[in-house]
């Protein structure tokens with residue numbers, strides 16, 4: 085079975101990871117977060133990319149796709165090797181810019197089908213406040229005001245055009261992510277139930 089992919093996009097703190105966890109509890113999807121995979125690679129002993137990833141994350145910049153696409157491809161392959169029934173993936177935080185998209189197209193276009201983009205929409209203010217709140221306990225090096233301003237810039241400059249591109253193809257399913265977690269998930273459910 086060819087992997088079926090839903091890309092999950094939205095600003096930092098929009099609730100991508102939280103909602104993906106809820107989707108996994110209720111639907112047969114595997115959640116792969118590009119950010120989580122990069123943080124894991126950053127901490128992996130012997131990684132050639134640890135320092136590069138570390139500085140990109142602190143600066144809110146998007147890591148070159150060659151690194152990210154390998155992590156995603158390996159994670160998908162490993163999941164499907166262990167259980168061939170697990171061919172439905174939520175790919176969270178990707179593609180974040182033109183380079184990400186080009187890397188996906190070159191490496192994965194004929195290996196996986198992108199069904200749609202689940203887009204968690206909320207204001208920059210809500211995003212920043214949620215991340216600052218999360219920063220009190222997340223231990224993340226980028227949940228501070230300085231990094232967040234850069235992450236928001238990157239989101240507006242680099243990720244928005246990707247969302248617009250998919251929008252033009254009729255592939256964006258938008259959710260108002262400013263509501264409570266449960267309310268947002270109710271909207272997510274109605275989208276997933278419709279998509280089948």
Ligand code: C5P
Pocket residue numbers: 096097118119120122140141142143144145146147148152176177178179180184226235
């Ligand atoms: O999605 P998340 O907020 O976990 O991403 C954290 C950081 O990881 C991003 O700000 C960026 O530096 C890096 N990242 C990336 N490329 C992606 C996803 C995340 O470089 N596709």
Ligand code: MG
Pocket residue numbers: 100101117119176177
């Ligand atoms: Mg996340």
